[in-house]
Amino acid sequence: MGKPDLSRRKFMIQSALASMGIVAGPAFLQTVRAAEGKNRPLKAAFSNAGLQATWCAQGKDTVEQWGEWLGVEIHWYDGQLDVAKQRAAVDAMAAKDWDFVAIQSLSIGSLVEPVQKMIDKGIPVIAMDTMLAPWGKIKQHTFIAPDNVWMAEQVTQALVDAIGGKGNIVMTQGSLGHTGAQGRAQGFYNVVKRYPDIKVIDESPADWDVAKVAQLWENLLNRYKKIDAAFFHNDDMALAAYHVIKNAGRENEIVLGGIDGMPPAVQAVLDGKLHATARNSSARIHWGALVAGYYAAMLKEQPGKDIPEFILADGPAILPPSKEKTDKPWLLKGYGIGAGPGLLWQEKHFLA
Amino acid sequence: MANEPHDSPNPSGRWRTFLAKSREFAPVWTLLALILFFSVYSDSFLTLENAANILNQVALLAIMGTGITFVLLTAQIDLSVSYMATFAGVVAAYYTAGHLPQPWPIVAALLAAGALGWINGVGTARLGIPSFMVTLAMSLIASGLSLYLTRGRILFDLPPLSETLGSGRILGVKWLVIVAALTLLVGHLVLKYTRFGRYVYMTGANPKAAELAGVNTRGVVTAVMVIGALTAGLAGVVGIGRLGSATPTAFDGMLIDAIGAVVLGGTSLFGGVGGIPQTIVGLLILGVLRNGLDQVSVDIYMKTLITGVILLAALVFNILFAGRKEA
Amino acid sequence: MANEPHDSPNPSGRWRTFLAKSREFAPVWTLLALILFFSVYSDSFLTLENAANILNQVALLAIMGTGITFVLLTAQIDLSVSYMATFAGVVAAYYTAGHLPQPWPIVAALLAAGALGWINGVGTARLGIPSFMVTLAMSLIASGLSLYLTRGRILFDLPPLSETLGSGRILGVKWLVIVAALTLLVGHLVLKYTRFGRYVYMTGANPKAAELAGVNTRGVVTAVMVIGALTAGLAGVVGIGRLGSATPTAFDGMLIDAIGAVVLGGTSLFGGVGGIPQTIVGLLILGVLRNGLDQVSVDIYMKTLITGVILLAALVFNILFAGRKEA
Amino acid sequence: METTAPLLELHHVAKRFGGIQALSDIDFDVRRGEVHALVGENGAGKSTMMKILAGVIPDYEGEMVWQGRTVRLKNPRHALDLGIAMIHQELSVMPELTVAENIFLGRQPLSGGVVDWPRIFREAEAILAELGFAHVNVREPLERYPLGVHQLTEIARALTSGAELIIMDEPTSALSPMETRHLLELTRNLARAGKAVVYISHFLEEVTWVADRVTVLRDGRKIATLEAGATDKQELVRLMLGKEAAFFEESYMGGRTVVDRHAASEPVLVVEGLTRPRTFTDVRLELHPGEILGLYGLIGSGHFELGEAVYGLLKPAAGRILLEGRPVGVGPRRAIDRGVAYVPPSRRTGLFLEKPIYQNVTLPWLAQISGLVPQIPREVAVTDEVIRRVGVRPPDPLKEVVFLSGGNQQKVAIARWLVEPPKVFVVSEPTRGMDVGAKEEVMKILRELSQAGVGVLLISSEPETVLAASERILVMAKGRIVREFVGETVTKEQLLHAAAGELAEAR
Numbered sequence A: 001m002g003k004p005d006l007s008r009r010k011f012m013i014q015s016a017l018a019s020m021g022i023v024a025g026p027a028f029l030q031t032v033r034a035a036e037g038k039n040r041p042l043k044a045a046f047s048n049a050g051l052q053a054t055w056c057a058q059g060k061d062t063v064e065q066w067g068e069w070l071g072v073e074i075h076w077y078d079g080q081l082d083v084a085k086q087r088a089a090v091d092a093m094a095a096k097d098w099d100f101v102a103i104q105s106l107s108i109g110s111l112v113e114p115v116q117k118m119i120d121k122g123i124p125v126i127a128m129d130t131m132l133a134p135w136g137k138i139k140q141h142t143f144i145a146p147d148n149v150w151m152a153e154q155v156t157q158a159l160v161d162a163i164g165g166k167g168n169i170v171m172t173q174g175s176l177g178h179t180g181a182q183g184r185a186q187g188f189y190n191v192v193k194r195y196p197d198i199k200v201i202d203e204s205p206a207d208w209d210v211a212k213v214a215q216l217w218e219n220l221l222n223r224y225k226k227i228d229a230a231f232f233h234n235d236d237m238a239l240a241a242y243h244v245i246k247n248a249g250r251e252n253e254i255v256l257g258g259i260d261g262m263p264p265a266v267q268a269v270l271d272g273k274l275h276a277t278a279r280n281s282s283a284r285i286h287w288g289a290l291v292a293g294y295y296a297a298m299l300k301e302q303p304g305k306d307i308p309e310f311i312l313a314d315g316p317a318i319l320p321p322s323k324e325k326t327d328k329p330w331l332l333k334g335y336g337i338g339a340g341p342g343l344l345w346q347e348k349h350f351l352a
Numbered sequence B, C: 001m002a003n004e005p006h007d008s009p010n011p012s013g014r015w016r017t018f019l020a021k022s023r024e025f026a027p028v029w030t031l032l033a034l035i036l037f038f039s040v041y042s043d044s045f046l047t048l049e050n051a052a053n054i055l056n057q058v059a060l061l062a063i064m065g066t067g068i069t070f071v072l073l074t075a076q077i078d079l080s081v082s083y084m085a086t087f088a089g090v091v092a093a094y095y096t097a098g099h100l101p102q103p104w105p106i107v108a109a110l111l112a113a114g115a116l117g118w119i120n121g122v123g124t125a126r127l128g129i130p131s132f133m134v135t136l137a138m139s140l141i142a143s144g145l146s147l148y149l150t151r152g153r154i155l156f157d158l159p160p161l162s163e164t165l166g167s168g169r170i171l172g173v174k175w176l177v178i179v180a181a182l183t184l185l186v187g188h189l190v191l192k193y194t195r196f197g198r199y200v201y202m203t204g205a206n207p208k209a210a211e212l213a214g215v216n217t218r219g220v221v222t223a224v225m226v227i228g229a230l231t232a233g234l235a236g237v238v239g240i241g242r243l244g245s246a247t248p249t250a251f252d253g254m255l256i257d258a259i260g261a262v263v264l265g266g267t268s269l270f271g272g273v274g275g276i277p278q279t280i281v282g283l284l285i286l287g288v289l290r291n292g293l294d295q296v297s298v299d300i301y302m303k304t305l306i307t308g309v310i311l312l313a314a315l316v317f318n319i320l321f322a323g324r325k326e327a
Numbered sequence D: 001m002e003t004t005a006p007l008l009e010l011h012h013v014a015k016r017f018g019g020i021q022a023l024s025d026i027d028f029d030v031r032r033g034e035v036h037a038l039v040g041e042n043g044a045g046k047s048t049m050m051k052i053l054a055g056v057i058p059d060y061e062g063e064m065v066w067q068g069r070t071v072r073l074k075n076p077r078h079a080l081d082l083g084i085a086m087i088h089q090e091l092s093v094m095p096e097l098t099v100a101e102n103i104f105l106g107r108q109p110l111s112g113g114v115v116d117w118p119r120i121f122r123e124a125e126a127i128l129a130e131l132g133f134a135h136v137n138v139r140e141p142l143e144r145y146p147l148g149v150h151q152l153t154e155i156a157r158a159l160t161s162g163a164e165l166i167i168m169d170e171p172t173s174a175l176s177p178m179e180t181r182h183l184l185e186l187t188r189n190l191a192r193a194g195k196a197v198v199y200i201s202h203f204l205e206e207v208t209w210v211a212d213r214v215t216v217l218r219d220g221r222k223i224a225t226l227e228a229g230a231t232d233k234q235e236l237v238r239l240m241l242g243k244e245a246a247f248f249e250e251s252y253m254g255g256r257t258v259v260d261r262h263a264a265s266e267p268v269l270v271v272e273g274l275t276r277p278r279t280f281t282d283v284r285l286e287l288h289p290g291e292i293l294g295l296y297g298l299i300g301s302g303h304f305e306l307g308e309a310v311y312g313l314l315k316p317a318a319g320r321i322l323l324e325g326r327p328v329g330v331g332p333r334r335a336i337d338r339g340v341a342y343v344p345p346s347r348r349t350g351l352f353l354e355k356p357i358y359q360n361v362t363l364p365w366l367a368q369i370s371g372l373v374p375q376i377p378r379e380v381a382v383t384d385e386v387i388r389r390v391g392v393r394p395p396d397p398l399k400e401v402v403f404l405s406g407g408n409q410q411k412v413a414i415a416r417w418l419v420e421p422p423k424v425f426v427v428s429e430p431t432r433g434m435d436v437g438a439k440e441e442v443m444k445i446l447r448e449l450s451q452a453g454v455g456v457l458l459i460s461s462e463p464e465t466v467l468a469a470s471e472r473i474l475v476m477a478k479g480r481i482v483r484e485f486v487g488e489t490v491t492k493e494q495l496l497h498a499a500a501g502e503l504a505e506a507r
């Protein structure tokens, strides 16, 4: 990818700020420009759950692109999907000096000590996706995250609508100990409990493991002759299950929904394989963290004063284009077109 | 060990033979007991469809397990098999996405796995590094290569052959099951009816004596590590077809189950004892256990616990039939 | 094995002694080489602070590794240690949240781990089930219990003692490191300077001969499995203090590193050879390797790969010093 | 006699292990059609020399000539390919595999490219029948059979290998006299058929009977090569030891007079009606303090198992074992604490080869020697004393057992029980693999122990061993005690007769 020209870069920054709900006054822009001129690249450290996960990989690419645009040197500390390994990585991170750091914790509370050490050194620490510690236990700079409950509610609602409010539904969970999964389960229940004719027939966890999903779903297909809908805690699991379901020739019977809105899943929605996914914007959270860190480092934004303690990285459910034909498209969700293609474009350009 | 008294308390020849046989077949009784157990507790368990299901589910483990049987028979271990499977799957998908003509992506995948297996073998047999450590390092290398090739993404372009073998059917039977059965069969024939197979047993039973009998034990160990890697690679190539995608961690989690199934069947970690028939029984025990628990309704928070308890019960049951062995 | 020729090419006595010594200390040279390597490639590596960091990071592994050393010395294995650690941490937090007065939650955690270890021991030593399988089942049981107690939630109420030992300092040194050092020390003294320790080695070297010499080998194996579980429990109780919470999978991922560190140091999986000093070196090698790679800038997608390659290089390096052993 | 050129020659061969010069400047040759015996003390270097011939030790000094061509063997396969097969002193069998497969280790016959199992079983049965072991089921794992069968499979393996040169390193150490006799005849037949055999044994009778020539080694040097017909045992012993020596086999050659001097005293050990299926039936015996009771039987007659039962290793189905009037109970620990000591028939079973001698010796006595905390210097001092008493060479308590020669390993197994003299000493095959000098030393030790009041149960399948020290002799066959010799003169032939009835003949 070639270097974008200056005006485009400005556009990017502005749209970034706008979409984060921060009113960017001219004074701010002036300072930002001045900072650009300063020529000292910022040094930032990021840690994520594990690059084996598509969501994290997408975030890393985003941060690197935006870091290049903003002149921030990024150092990556991979958690390798293992609490102890992430702790060691963040311990190593804390032994160095940074302009700011951003961390997606694998497990709430497991990184408190090194994070506290960095905060004590005056380094702004931005939490991404998962809380670093229960509220109040740590003075992080801000927390940028999706709303798991809400995303799950949207997708579940879409599934329930699609099957007409009654039938057998399956929820395939992530790992039971994962707070994101717990939020998604909560959102699922919030919706289904309002429909007495919906029966939850299975809610086994598959630990985010696609091989386990295949196994579990072969068994479910055998055990239940009628499954109307299935909600998955992420898209990877939904797509793996789709494959098994299709092999069993039951893809028309079961309506599937996932969460994350990663490109393959969005494409699957467009192709009609999945009925819905929710945008859990990896790119958005990551560049959001980068920009927040940038402001903290360059303009000394103070936590709780200049920047709120929580920034929602919201995302709508991605549904297929409406089948209704109407000359009043403004009355339909997403103008009847569906958010998919637009989202794909944004993802390709590290925006969402 | 020599001259050790053997406790065969019964004098009658026929009864003794029966007992000895039933001891040898202890895992089979355990398997039957498990099947009985789940048949009582679930009405969807004992169906033809579910039997087919169980076979599908153990098929990948069976392919890997064939290689692992060879490895364990020589008293080595391979902790890298599941990561090799993932890696081979990634390679096959990566080159398919890169438009290498078929079937070269699959050939590349198997070659790549074989090459890593050869390094395992050289490290173990020539350099004398404990296979536990070489293959541990190799698991990092294979897993690292998967991550590096995919850069964390999921690959959806698969070789058509993988798709067919992983998801297709022929005459109503899954190709996957046929591939697994053939792999086991070839493994069995090699172990039982070729000199190489006998060398594998000899090397595991007493490496020093095998060497004195003229066996190139280093060569055998090297070959066995390559076989372990190749079957893992095959499992990966077929497995991506089953999952419909290649992810950078797709089969990583199968390691313990794959080795566990082989050991459960009765192949010793200390070499020389066991074989493919044993591995098949072990695979089925594990397959029935995992499948059965999906067929009964249990509190999801208790499922792992119950799996563990039933597995432990099965092991104890096994011993009741087999009689106590050396600790 | 007997009468095997040994290649000591050099006739001079002193030089031979030196060589022999350097062979025994091969892992130490490997460790030094790794330290040198990272010192050259990173300026933040060779600092006092980072040294302290490495010690912190291997402390939990060291506590578990002490027990694993006992287990491996008797030619057994314990695949449940890391799950036991998680379980003990969960128990301690669970009863703290349940307002059991201190220090009873910690006592309960250790007792619970010890009890599971005892089951491991009975299954292995009395019933003769391969320890690989018993402890595999036990890993599911321990893990299932953790999940069941927490119902998947994270527990934040920790015993104050856990918090102190896990995160506190005394005279600038982390309690965690002190606990680890003491565990290793006690382990070393027991292995080297008690009768029981000698029994552990002899049981691993030749169980039949040990039995003939009057050693209660079943008792030794049972005891060793309990020790493995207790140190794992201790690691869990201290570990939750380090992490600030107890999650139902907190330490599960440490299994391979914990066993790997012990084997890396030179303790044999086949029993009778090794000890705590070896384990310490193995722990440090692993700690330096993992930490060092966090200190140098590498393409993060290559990190796992590089870790594997350096580990493999270290193993080969080790062998160059130690001379080839039996495959 | 230079009818044929030597099949194999060694010129100036030397080998050292670390500080030990195991062989120096050896010249040696074997011809087709001869049995060439090799004798020497324990540790003289016999096995080392043969391992060089068999490709097991590839790094040595000097030259080896095979059929006129200089060769340097790389590994055992190389030797086998040339036509050199060896029966190893340390059994190299695979107990988990079937008897048949053990015989065809490494050269399983093929038919159509696959292993020909029927042929393996057929030929295995044939060769075992020829060796007088028709009752062995070749389809069973070897581990179900006693040590003698293990040794036999190795012999059968070498015999069927088609090799030109067959090396036998103490092939008869676990065989009974009849089996030995079979083997010796087979060996002669091999030579007659044009093969060459190198035969190592500590039984000089066997040597003089079977060999055409005898080479004597001492301290790694060749002392002499003699025509077997022109020498005798006395001369061989003198050459082996380098001095005239009391030669213990002589002490009973005319038969041994056994006298029961202890019948009046309270027995220290009483076995009453001991029965165990397939092992022994209604065994009764009494052992008195200060007595050496010989228990003779052919392999498989249950006498070794009786020893195990006394030590608490085997639980009888019926009957009692009383030590000083009380049951000994189960398990070695209790037996040791009550004053029972036990040496198993196979040294591999009882020793920790990779561990230093002192740890092997002191393991049963850790509590007594140093309490809860082992004190190594005291252990070493205690060990030093006992291994000197039995004459372990080299007498270095810190040396690992694996580096000792076979006979010296056996001495370590005995030395362990001299730390605290037991009340009852059960020794199975105490002199297996020992040279004549060492055998006499062990017998001396047993006699000394008995004079100090220890009751010794001397169990063996070698008549010489039983005759060498026993004051009373019991003979077991098929799990029963069939004969007691007391107060009479017993000969080897009588023992064999008693043990095997009409089968027995002097070899």
Ligand SMILES: Nc1ncnc2c1ncn2[C@@H]1O[C@H](COP(=O)(O)OP(=O)(O)OP(=O)(O)O)[C@@H](O)[C@H]1O
Pocket (backbone or CB within 6 Å): C002, C003, C004, C005, C006, D017, D018, D020, D021, D022, D040, D041, D042, D043, D044, D045, D046, D047, D048, D049, D089, D402, D403, D404, D405, D406, D407, D408, D433, D435
């Ligand atoms: N692998 C080895 N390492 C060190 N020393 C050895 C080794 N093998 C043999 N020796 C030593 O070499 C010498 C000769 O041993 P060897 O086994 O050849 O004796 P041997 O004549 O066969 O005795 P025996 O009659 O007891 O079997 C002994 O001193 C022995 O301790």
Ligand SMILES: Nc1ncnc2c1ncn2[C@@H]1O[C@H](COP(=O)(O)OP(=O)(O)OP(=O)(O)O)[C@@H](O)[C@H]1O
Pocket (backbone or CB within 6 Å): B192, D097, D098, D101, D117, D139, D140
């Ligand atoms: N791996 C082996 N090692 C040694 N002997 C073997 C081995 N496998 C089979 N045998 C022996 O070969 C004999 C014939 O084997 P074969 O497999 O033809 O018959 P089998 O006893 O019916 O076995 P199976 O039913 O398992 O095929 C058996 O009696 C067995 O003892």
Ligand SMILES: [Mg+2]
Pocket (backbone or CB within 6 Å): none
């Ligand atoms: Mg058959």
Ligand SMILES: [Mg+2]
Pocket (backbone or CB within 6 Å): D046, D047, D048, D089, D169, D405, D406
């Ligand atoms: Mg010898």
